[in-house]
Amino acid sequence: MSLLSSTFRSASKSDAIWEKFLPSDCHNLIPTSLCFDSKKDIYIYLSHNTILIDDGQKSFVLEKAYGKKCYMLSARSLFIVYGDNPGHWRWTSLPESRFLEVAELIRIWLFEIRGRIKTCLLSPKTLYEAYLVFKPSVGGAFNFKYQLAEVSIGIVGEGNTQKQNAYLDIPKGWRPHQPISFKYPKERRDGWWEIKLGDFFNEGGEEKEVEMSVHDMSTRLKGGIILEGIEIRPS
Secondary structure (H helix, E strand, O other): OOOHHHHHHHHHHHHHHHHHHOOOOOOHOOOOOOOOOOOOHHHHHHHHHEEEEEEOOOEEEOOOOOEEEEEEEHHHHHHOEEEEEEOEEEEEEOOOOOOEEEEOOOEEOOOOEEEEEEEHHHOEEEEEEEEEEEEEOOOOOOOOOEEEEEEEEEEEOOOOEEEEEEEEEOOOOOOOOOOOOEEEEEEOOOOOOOOOEEEEEEEOOOOOEEEEOOOOOOOOEEOOOEEEEEEEEEO
């Protein structure tokens, strides 16, 4: 419409309009080395570029359609059972990861990962979803096939945690005798895989924490996956 009408064209460039789409703290997220001519340019930059924050422990980007905040918690920012034991987990780098480090599972009996994020960082009045982002290692994952895991999400201290069953191995189609309601990983456009941990509505106005977790319920020795982090994005 801005191509056909000078009025719409003027409005489409108005800082007052684009200001409404930008989060109030957006200026704290932009690298100081960058300068912009308009609020529209800031919005376009934040919605097309992933920015590392908190010393590279989190990433931030705006959802393009409505300007909602999206975050990913790096593997380093998560609680990983035995994550500091080199016999179980190896910290390495991958060119396809947005973070400096990812965690590669070597072998472990107890597979458990948890992450938290403060609700004040997120957009208010927004339904969010959380996803574990991972991929098989070069040698492939082992002993995750057909093994149930439990994924959960909830506000800390409120006793409203959602829990569901899931499979963490890469599926080859629906499995006979298994409920279709169970969660399975899906491939992302960036080459990683993700599995939904759950969703929550961020009312806003109060400082709370959301905890997300996944743990494998089998007793088999397992390994061969690479963990990038947990992504929290609008539903």
